[in-house]
Amino acid sequence: MSEIKEVMFNSDRLATDEYLVNMGPQHPSTHGVLRMLVKLEGEKVLNIQPHIGYIHSGIEKMCEAISYPQIIHLTDRMDYLSAHMNNEAVALCVENALQVEVPERVKYIRTIMDELARLASHQLWWCVMGMDLGALTTFFYGLRDREMILDIFEETCGARLTVNYNLPGGVMFDIHPNFQKRVKDFVTYFRTKLPEYDQLLSGNVIFRERTEGIGHLSLADAIAYGVTGPSGRASGFSNDLRKHQPYSAYPLVKFNEIIDHRCDTLARYEVRMKEMYESLSIIEQLIDNIPEGDYAVKMKSVIKLPEGEFYQRVETARGEFGVYIVSDGKKNPYRVKFRSPGFSNLFALNKMAKGHKIADLVAIMSTLDLVIPDIDR
Amino acid sequence: MGFNFYDFTALTHNIHVGLVEGFSPFMATTLEWVIVGTAYLLFVALFGLLLVYAERKVCAAFQQRLGPMRVGYWGLLQTIADFIKLLMKELIMPRKADRFLYNLAPFIVIIASFLAIAVIPFAPGLQSLDFDIGLFYLTSVSSVGVIGILLAGWSSNNKYSLIGAMRSGAQILSYELSVSLSLLTMIVFAGSMQFSTIVEGQRDGWYLFTGHIPSLVAFIVFLIAGTAETNRGPFDLAEAESELTAGFHTEYSGIKFAFFFLAEYINLFIISAVAATVFLGGWMPLHFGHLEAFNHAMDVIPPLVWFFLKVFGVIFIIMWFKWTFPRLRVDQILTLEWKYLLPINLINILLMAFIVLTKFHF
Numbered sequence: 001m002s003e004i005k006e007v008m009f010n011s012d013r014l015a016t017d018e019y020l021v022n023m024g025p026q027h028p029s030t031h032g033v034l035r036m037l038v039k040l041e042g043e044k045v046l047n048i049q050p051h052i053g054y055i056h057s058g059i060e061k062m063c064e065a066i067s068y069p070q071i072i073h074l075t076d077r078m079d080y081l082s083a084h085m086n087n088e089a090v091a092l093c094v095e096n097a098l099q100v101e102v103p104e105r106v107k108y109i110r111t112i113m114d115e116l117a118r119l120a121s122h123q124l125w126w127c128v129m130g131m132d133l134g135a136l137t138t139f140f141y142g143l144r145d146r147e148m149i150l151d152i153f154e155e156t157c158g159a160r161l162t163v164n165y166n167l168p169g170g171v172m173f174d175i176h177p178n179f180q181k182r183v184k185d186f187v188t189y190f191r192t193k194l195p196e197y198d199q200l201l202s203g204n205v206i207f208r209e210r211t212e213g214i215g216h217l218s219l220a221d222a223i224a225y226g227v228t229g230p231s232g233r234a235s236g237f238s239n240d241l242r243k244h245q246p247y248s249a250y251p252l253v254k255f256n257e258i259i260d261h262r263c264d265t266l267a268r269y270e271v272r273m274k275e276m277y278e279s280l281s282i283i284e285q286l287i288d289n290i291p292e293g294d295y296a297v298k299m300k301s302v303i304k305l306p307e308g309e310f311y312q313r314v315e316t317a318r319g320e321f322g323v324y325i326v327s328d329g330k331k332n333p334y335r336v337k338f339r340s341p342g343f344s345n346l347f348a349l350n351k352m353a354k355g356h357k358i359a360d361l362v363a364i365m366s367t368l369d370l371v372i373p374d375i376d377r
Numbered sequence: 378m379g380f381n382f383y384d385f386t387a388l389t390h391n392i393h394v395g396l397v398e399g400f401s402p403f404m405a406t407t408l409e410w411v412i413v414g415t416a417y418l419l420f421v422a423l424f425g426l427l428l429v430y431a432e433r434k435v436c437a438a439f440q441q442r443l444g445p446m447r448v449g450y451w452g453l454l455q456t457i458a459d460f461i462k463l464l465m466k467e468l469i470m471p472r473k474a475d476r477f478l479y480n481l482a483p484f485i486v487i488i489a490s491f492l493a494i495a496v497i498p499f500a501p502g503l504q505s506l507d508f509d510i511g512l513f514y515l516t517s518v519s520s521v522g523v524i525g526i527l528l529a530g531w532s533s534n535n536k537y538s539l540i541g542a543m544r545s546g547a548q549i550l551s552y553e554l555s556v557s558l559s560l561l562t563m564i565v566f567a568g569s570m571q572f573s574t575i576v577e578g579q580r581d582g583w584y585l586f587t588g589h590i591p592s593l594v595a596f597i598v599f600l601i602a603g604t605a606e607t608n609r610g611p612f613d614l615a616e617a618e619s620e621l622t623a624g625f626h627t628e629y630s631g632i633k634f635a636f637f638f639l640a641e642y643i644n645l646f647i648i649s650a651v652a653a654t655v656f657l658g659g660w661m662p663l664h665f666g667h668l669e670a671f672n673h674a675m676d677v678i679p680p681l682v683w684f685f686l687k688v689f690g691v692i693f694i695i696m697w698f699k700w701t702f703p704r705l706r707v708d709q710i711l712t713l714e715w716k717y718l719l720p721i722n723l724i725n726i727l728l729m730a731f732i733v734l735t736k737f738h739f
Contacts (some may be wrong), residue, residue, distance in 0.1 A: 021536050028622060043540070043707055134610060134704025140440035206611060206703045358540070358621075359614075359706045 018046060025054045029132050029362045032372030034346075043357045048350045052343075056376040063336040068094050068168055068303045071336065075323075076162040078340060079374035081121040082316035084113045087166035092247055093312035093323045094168040097305045104249075105293040106170045111249035112183065112286050113156075113165060114314075115279040119190070120149040121317035122272050122279075125369045129269065130201050132366040133210055138201055145193055148186050152179065168303055170296025183287050187280050194276060202273065211266040215352040215364035218263060225351065226344035229319025230275060231368050234260045234267035241315040253285045265360075268367035304331050318342055318369055342374040383679055386502030413505050417494060421643055426456040428642040431689075432696055439700040463638075466631035471534050474628065478532035483629065483636035485525030490643040492518040497650045498572045500660045500680040511572040512564060512655070516557050519606070519647065522640065523549040526608075526615065526625050529637070533628035541624025544707050545615030548605055551714040552612075555602035558722040559595040562729045563655045566592060572654060579658035582665060591729040596656045598718055598725070600694065603648035605710070607641060610699035614707055645692060653687035660684040 024035035033054035039047040059078060063071045072090045076083030088110055095102060123146040130138025150160040155176045157165040165171050201207055217227065222235035232239050240257040242250045258274045260267040305327035313322045319341030326335040345368045353361040392412075396405040430445070430453065437444030445452030470479060496511045498504040508514070523546055530542020566588050567575045578584070584592050605612040616624030626637045653659060660680030664672045705713070 019536065021540075043544075130703065134613065135702060136436075136610075137440050137700050140442060144441060200701075201703070204703060206705055206709075209709055210703060210706060357706055357708065359704070 029365065030372070031128060031370060034370065034372050034375070036349075038358075038361070040358065043359075045353050045356055045358060045361050048353055048361070050346055050349065052346070052372075052376050054376065055373050057373070059377045060336050060338060064333060067331050068305065068333070071333070072166055072168075073164055075338070076164060077373060078338065078377055079316055079318060079321070079342065079371045080161055081124060081371055082117055082318060082321070083162045084110075084117040084165060085314050085316040086321060087164065088114065088248070089312050089314040089321055089323045091166040091168050092314065093310050093325055094303065094305065096312060097308070097310040097325070097327070098168075098299075098303070100169055100297060100299070102170055102297060103293040103295070104291045105295060107249040108286050108290045109171055109175055109295065110166065111253070112283055112290075113153075113163070114248070115282045116149050116152065116183070117163075118317045119276055119279050120146050121369075122276050123149075125272060125317075125366075126197060126201075129366045132362050133207060135201060135204070135207070138197075141193075141197065141200060145190055148182075148189070152182050152186065155179070155182070167296060167299075169299040170294070172296075174295040175290070180287055180290070183283060187283055187287070190276075191280060194273075197273070202269070208266070210359070210363055211269060211367075212264060214265045214356060214360045215268075215367070216263050217348060217352050219261075221348065221351055222263075225348040227319070227348045228344065229316070229341050229369075230258075230271045231268050231345050231348075232319060233258060234271045234367075235263045236261040239320065241313050241320060245313060247312075247314060249286060253282050255282050265363055265367050272367075272369075302331050304329060305333070313339070316341060318371065318374065319345060338377060340374045340377060342368075342370050342372075346370055346375055384501045389502050417491065417505075421491065421494065421639070424646060425639045425642045426460060428646060428692070429456045429459075429638075431692070432642075435693065435696045436700050439697075460635065463635040464632055468631045468633060469628075471628050473534045475532035475534070478528045479628075480633075482525045482529035482532060483633045483640075485528065486522050486640045487525075487636045487643075489518055489520075489522035489525065490640045490647065492521070493647045494643065496572055497647065498576055498654060498659055499684055503681070504572065507571065507573050509569070509571045512560055512570040512575075512651075515647075515651065516553070516560065519644070520549065520553050522644070529629070530625040533625070535628050537621040537623075538625050538627050541615045541621045541627070545608060545625060547707070548608070548612065548614060548710055551711055552602045552605040552718075555598055555714060555718045555722055556606055558719070558726060559599040559602065560651070560655060562591060562595040562722070562726045563588070565726065565729050565733055567655075568733075572659070575655060576659040576661055579661050580664060583656065583658040583661070583663070585656040588729070589732055591725050591732060592656065594721065594725045595729075596652070598722055599652055599656070600691070602714075602718060603652065604695050604698055605714075607644040607648055607695075609641070609645065609695060611702035611704050612710060613699070613704060614710060645695060646688065649688045649691035649695065650684075652691045653684065657687045657691075658683075659687075 018039055018041050021038045021040055022035060023038050024030045025033040030036070035051040035054060037049040037051060038045060057077070059074050062074060066074075068090070072087045075086040075090050079086055123142045127139040127142030130136070153163055154160045156179055157163050157172060217231075217235045219236045222232045222237045227235065227237070228239045236259055238244075238257060238259055241247075242255070243257045255278045258271045258278065260271050305325065307327055307329045310325045310327070311322060313320055315321075320339065321341055322339030324337040324339070325333050328334040349365060349368065353364050356364070393409065396408055399405075400408065433455070434444045445455035448455040448458045470476070493515050495506045496504065496515050498507070506514075526545045526549075527542045530538040530545070533539075563575075563584055564570055566584060567578050569575060569578070581587075585596055608615045616626065621627070626634055629637060660683050662672075662675040662678060662680070662683050664675060
């Protein structure tokens with residue numbers, strides 16, 4: 001008996017210990033090959049150390065060897081869910097460097113495609129958000145509606161995911177004759193389906209319990225970590241580049257920048273849900289007014305940028321995506337740097353998830369909407 | 378040896394008498410064991426496969442797809458094909474696993490399910506164990522399974538498995554209380570723990586209807602706690618796919634994995650069968666006190682069909698939970714049990730005792 005007491009109260013044999021768990025690179029909730037070293041005490045998360053680079057493909061270095069139109073085709077391999085926005089960032093950067101003014105028609109088409117891509121990305125995010133929280137049915141509801149957007153992409157430019165639709169100076173082909181009708185059909189259809197999303201997941205009492213007050217990211221931290229996009233806006237960080245540095249047709253449309261000051265997982269969820277309505281409204285404003293004209297301006301067959309440094313930012317579905325090109329006047333850039341939103345967002349994860357449970361870590365990671373090739377590049 | 382689809386008592390009795398007359402007492406008992414054991418094994422294997430198929434079809438219906446369609450008509454043979462695949466798979470064991478416990482764990486889990494199924498009354502005379510502490514026996518053997526789960530998590534030498542097993546342990550131990558207390562409420566009402574008495578007591582109306590509010594509350598609590606007991610969504614923390622890959626059975630493959638898988642579905646059947654028996658009258662047809670014509674019409678449907686209709690009804694509700702709700706967090710699960718279900722249950726049992734004492738029931 002005394003020996004048992006000895007063990008129970010005096011020895012450290014029964015003492016609890018912190019332990020490390022490797023989440024990833026093969027783990028269902030990291031949605032790719034992200035590896036996180038998670039320090040746990042029981043179920044409580046003490047520290048998270050993300051290890052990246054498992055799908056590093058050296059895109060920035062490859063860009064130094066290829067011409068500008070070719071760079072566009074590499075960019076949609078990074079954040080494949082915002083492929084069109086990534087393409088557009090490079091196209092805009094080259095156009096600005098050469099001071100080419102693209103036709104109005106191109107601007108409209110690009111903006112509509114941007115918003116469709118944003119919708120598709122948010123739909124997929126909603127699918128996996130539900131799945132990460134254990135509501136497996138959301139996945140099929142989201143994919144059902146996303147399919148319609150991908151079909152529109154396929155009809156317009158032949159590809160469904162990595163669209164490669166942009167070129168310096170315009171887009172690759174004119175829109176398909178069906179394009180306007182199909183997009184309008186989709187917008188009407190999806191407006192009826194969004195409330196269904198809310199019924200299935202947003203209003204669920206378990207979902208509310210799981211997300212409210214979880215993963216607090218203060219405004220100061222959001223700015224310090226450079227958390228942009230919907231994740232940043234849910235912390236009250238007004239950073240929508242479509243508003244602050246409008247490009248393409250964004251100056252012509254009216255829409256709200258969704259900002260939430262609650263800073264938690266639920267806020268990040270609701271910002272994205274509301275953004276879908278805004279995207280629908282932007283598409284509605286543009287789709288009937290696409291002006292006639294060329295779908296691209298004639299560019300030289302070999303594009304050479306003047307010597308200097310050029311930077312262009314766009315708002316992807318995940319946040320601020322930047323292209324920084326240093327040119328020495330040749331047909332290929334001297335150095336290219338991409339500012340990917342996922343990279344900055346990922347490293348705020350530790351700040352948010354510390355002190356919560358493992359299940360919360362998964363939920364928080366899900367609201368950051370990570371795309372791993374976007375982080376690793 | 379006439380076969381009566383409405384009452385199996387004569388059939389089972391005749392078999393027993395035939396065996397005793399034809400063989401020595403020892404041989405007769407042994408043969409009876411073999412026959413009953415084989416019948417249960419067959420039932421568990423086939424019904425398990427059927428439940429897997431049903432789950433996939435129900436899930437598909439919720440998710441706007443068709444589910445398995447290719448193997449057999451409407452995919453009916455899909456689960457059999459899956460089972461053959463699992464049988465042929467290599468058994469992989471982690472090198473540093475505790476060999477003995479690792480191999481023992483799946484058997485404990487499946488044996489617990491087998492033990493529990495023995496007291497379920499399928500139809501009149503179709504029940505192998507009918508003794509006076511039937512419900513008590515059922516709650517005690519069904520909680521043996523958690524030992525298997527804990528062993529599986531511990532012996533796999535995997536942190537995910539261990540976390541899953543610990544979650545499962547905490548969860549099952551807590552919800553065992555609610556299951557037992559809600560059953561206790563009904564025992565107070567029925568005045569017996571014997572299954573045959575409980576079923577017989579519902580001849581004039583199911584306990585769900587005759588027991589007023591307390592039995593309705595007990596039914597709801599039992600459904601929630603039963604879902605948690607079987608480790609199914611939204612309480613599937615132990616194998617939370619998005620958090621712990623596969624929880625306690627991460628390291629199991631082939632037929633050992635199939636044991637866990639099968640045990641989960643058999644537990645689902647047991648929970649539904651208990652709910653059907655205690656609250657919905659088991660094999661007893663739907664009767665209302667003095668509507669003689671209606672009662673006779675209901676009697677035409679055989680008891681076995683009644684039993685399985687009720688069981689599938691409850692199973693469908695539990696599947697409905699899984700495919701609609703997100704998963705709860707571990708602390709929320711314990712809060713739900715200790716802060717809400719347990720006090721509700723305790724008050725409920727008092728209320729039931731009051732109702733029984735004042736004879737304020739139908």
